[in-house]
Amino acid sequence: METETKNNELLRGGQFLVKETKAEDVFTPEDFSEEQKMMRDSVKEFVDREIWPKKEEFEHKNYALTEEVMRKAGEMGLLGVAVPEEYGGLGMGFVTTMLVCDYISGATGSVATAFGAHTGIGTLPITLYGTEEQKKKYVPKLATGEWFGAYALTEPSAGSDANSGKTKAVLSEDGKYYKISGQKMWISNSGFCHTMIVFARIEDDKYITGFIVENDPENGISMGEEEKKLGIHSSSTRQVFFSDTKVPVENMLGERGEGFKIAMNALNVGRIKLAAASLDAQRRVIANAVQYANERIQFNVPISSFGAIKLKLAEMATSAYVGESASYRAGKNIEDRIALRVKAGNSHQEAELKGVEEYAIECSILKVAVSEDIQNCSDEGIQIYGGMGYSADTPMESAWRDARIARIYEGTNEINRMLAVGMLVKKAMKGHVDLLNPAQAVAAELMGIPSFETPDFSELLSEEKAMIAKLKKVFLMVAGSAVQKYGTELEEHQQTLMAAADILIEIYMAESAILRTEKNAERFGEDSQKEQIAMSQLYLYHAVDIITVKAKEAILSFAEGDEQRAMLMGLKRFTKYQNMPNIGELRRTIAHKVISENNYPF
Amino acid sequence: MKILVCISHVPDTTSKINFTDSDTKFDTNGVQFVINPNDEFGLTRAMWFKEKQGATVHVVNVGGAETEPTLRKALAIGADEAIRINTPATDGFSVAKQLANVAKEGGYDLVIGGRESIDYNGGMVPGMVAKLIGANFVNTCIGLEVEGDKATAIREIDGGKETLKTSLPLVIGGQKGLVEESDLRIPNMRGIMQARTKPLNVKEPVDANAETNTVSFQKPAPKGAVKLVDSVDELVNLLHNEAKVI
Ligand SMILES: Cc1cc2nc3c(=O)[nH]c(=O)nc-3n(C[C@H](O)[C@H](O)[C@H](O)COP(=O)(O)OP(=O)(O)OC[C@H]3O[C@@H](n4cnc5c(N)ncnc54)[C@H](O)[C@@H]3O)c2cc1C
16 A cells, blocks of 8 residues: 655655755655554554553563464564565555554564564565565565564674674585574574574675575574563574574575675664654553653642643653654655656565665664654653652553663664764765755855844744754754765764764754644644644754754864854854744643643644 | 444543533544444454354444444454445434334344444434334344344343344344454454455435434533541541531
């Protein structure tokens, strides 16, 4: 099911930074079709019936329960949403895939991880890179949950440096199979998987190669004990040892030496889906937190009547709203890009691969932003519950522990920050996104005399949109000068990269919320979007602050003298509000809605 | 066997209930609607007849276009066809008349309704439909088997059960017990996709005047705050002087 594609001049990945996106061109959660809403409701019902009531059991290393839920998810058709129909799946579009991933992941990180590892990195590499025979053999079983999949890339000595693995694949003398030997670590679903995508090096190849390996203990495969983890207690995570494991040559995935590319492309999808998987977890934390706050009486009143608690609820709701806005905006871009490529004659496989790759920058941005949002949200959830939040008898502490992993796997948030900026710079160099001219225009503007005209900001969100345009200039100013200064050595200057990434992330997130709200105000009326307007303004206000701090940090570390002064002046100009929002009022407006609905109501 | 399941589109039990127009109209703003739980038990039993005995299952609802998602959900669960009678559901009699017309035209052997809808709790519709189409009727039905044109129905009676033998055509007012809560089905992804291509026919209503009109609704008085008492004496004193129950 592809949602309708309106705009043909679809922005390329990363282009949001230099081209204005119109509100009517963004997809928002309010655009879900009847059918998508029904799917969402079904998934919610499934979670409320099969997962949420057993939440406590998931904290007691009940791996069999996770497996059972996964099997039931398979019966519901949830594991095959993204799989093409000819391989036993439902062939749904990218947005629907994200939607299902979003709502199935909210109750416990154990299921979220099992689901993500199976459908994303465990199945997707085969649908994207597999031969017809491989797809026919494995995908239908994986799509229905008859079999479960895992993905074995990480090794004790190869984590973030994923291509440095020592696992070897040696061709047999008769040329019929490879013998794989080596040790993999942190492999999700390993305890109950039937297949693994294993990455190993052939001879002294520069890049690793992917293989589809059936999990057969008779074939030199053994497992370590279950890891003792901070969270996701019922997600199976083990070491996997291969000792002369025979893998038929026809099980090589893609070409020899293509493994690293496969691994990275699978992770692009994994990253945006991990963002989606951190959304319903936030909604559930917020719903529980506000219900508790409305019931908990201290000083003779519900604690939700305290400004300090309202502040938290308002911020929590805002980050969930912003995360939704950005995740589905990017998800739809990917879906549209795939549709365009299919129309242009690409195979579905090729189209999907390129469609996702195109938005790899957005995938990294979202992974970082939303994984940090769920961390903060669950942290404040604990705080609202007070002592009870620290107790394993309430759902807050497990939410907090489970959230922690999202900042580590699918590429750590540091790696993803560097990737987001690095890929953008690369795209600029390749001419896919023109950053040079806009950056030069900003540099010229810095030297020019600022305009003293008072713009007319009477239109809804017009000042906010003008602010976004200015924040983009901050990025161009900082990143542009950094590239000029360091050239290809930019990679070595990680502190600058981190700062630039944060600026980029804040821009994308804030803009996505503003566009969603603007689109909805236009069609549903401004009155109906009072709180959404407040959330967009509140988020932007924080974004401006963060960007100010990060940009200043970067400028101070690489510019001196006049250049530094000019850039700091520019920064001031580009982060200046004409009318400062009343933050207290915004938070009260948002909190009032959350408190009176006793839920996350957006 | 042709089965017609009457599906009422009702607010979710967790909805906040408010009224507008000087307490004469239910305020649907922000309210989530679901299949009436009693009807869902009936629908699930109908699915059993479909799967085990090859029955055909149609679902029907009296209501505006806003009720279609509820019918689509019934299709996603597995009903073969849906009918929406395009008129607002006003009172029990007019709804029964619309349903009876569909039931008669379609020549259904079994009409499954719910014992009552959980919104207005009238509890009269299935009985009236039975009368209007001249079928047998079993209310508060908690078990149903059909063999040929004979049916065995179990009815809940105060403190026990009654087993009845009757024949088709039959109308039941169903409830929990027809199937258990754990048997209720969540529409699966394929069912949802198939629902898109199943017929949902909109029928214009027959003439039927509402025989009763709502004058006003009243909500129960809000619960007072809980009072914690420190001693039995104080409790007795409060029960006697304040609550005046002892
Ligand atoms: C519960 C769990 C489940 C997992 N599931 C899977 C799975 O199913 N399959 C799989 O293959 N892997 C899986 N992983 C592995 C996971 O992807 C890695 O842990 C992750 O990529 C980080 O690698 P590492 O642990 O070796 O950390 P390291 O790479 O050693 O990183 C340590 C720290 O150094 C930083 N760092 C590393 N390199 C750089 C750099 N170049 N510049 C700046 N900072 C850097 C990191 O950001 C981090 O903060 C899982 C891990 C966990 C904990």
